[in-house]
Amino acid sequence: VGVISAIRVVTNRNIVHAALFLLLTFFCVGAMYVTMRAELLAAVQVLVYAGAVMVLFLFASLIINIPRSLQLRQWNRQSVLSVLMAxxxxxxxxxxxxxxxxxxxxxxxxxxxxxxxxxxxxxSDYILPFELASLVLLAAMVGAIYLARGAADEESTLPDQADYAAVSDQQSESM
Structure with missing residues (x-):
């Protein structure tokens, strides 16, 4: 099932259908982790890839209207031969x-x-890389908050439409 859905990801012309086949492929990879007795990896696979990444991909593909010229072309003899050889x-x-x-x-x-x-x-063995990763994530979060607040402060200092209207009224009265 996983291999067939992975093949359908790359051969499907509709991007939403391809994304749904990719979702099925992610679930199959999670099932393979369960068969290898790695339940935590299976849960992370399903939550991160099947959950978050696929939702992001579907929203992005629906927001970006892909033109017809970028979609897959029709099958020809060379593509059929390449699929047979593969x-x-x-x-x-x-x-x-x-x-x-x-x-x-x-x-x-x-x-x-x-x-x-x-x-x-x-x-135990990986405590130092774990702590370093937490510090990097903390620094990224503080930087994102700083940048977001800086952008919000700049927006509040910009004049409103009402200010522009008042200035234009004063200029028209003075002329």
Whole structure:
């Protein structure tokens, strides 16, 4: 399902449909994380990519009206041949992988992506990068607030339309 939806992302002419197929691909990646016993990564995948990024992408694609000239062109012989060759190459890769690793069983893995395991790693081995990242995010937030307040202060010092009207009335009376 994930591979087919990823193929539909790049072959679909409608950008909204392509975005929805990309959403399905993100959910499939999250499901693969669950099968690898990395539940926290699956939750982050679904929340960040499927949630926030896709909503942003859909709004941006709906706001920006893409002209017809930028959309995909019609299929021709060369594009059909390239899709067939890509399919044959993919089939050969799948067959080679199955032949090489078909009889092997996956070893029992300890859970790596659980919240407990991630928390133990972050607050033991990676405490310094974690704290540095928090300082960088804090500096970015303070800078954004400073820039936003500076823009708001500049807007409040600009004259209104009423001020312009009063000045133009005074000038017309003096003439």
């Amino acid at each position: 399919g044959v190459t993919g089939l050969c890769m799948i067959l080679a992988t199955v032949r090489a690793f078909g009889g092997l069983e996956a070893p029992d893995m300890k859970p790596l992506g659980t919240p407990r395991a991630v928390g133990e790693l972050v607050f």
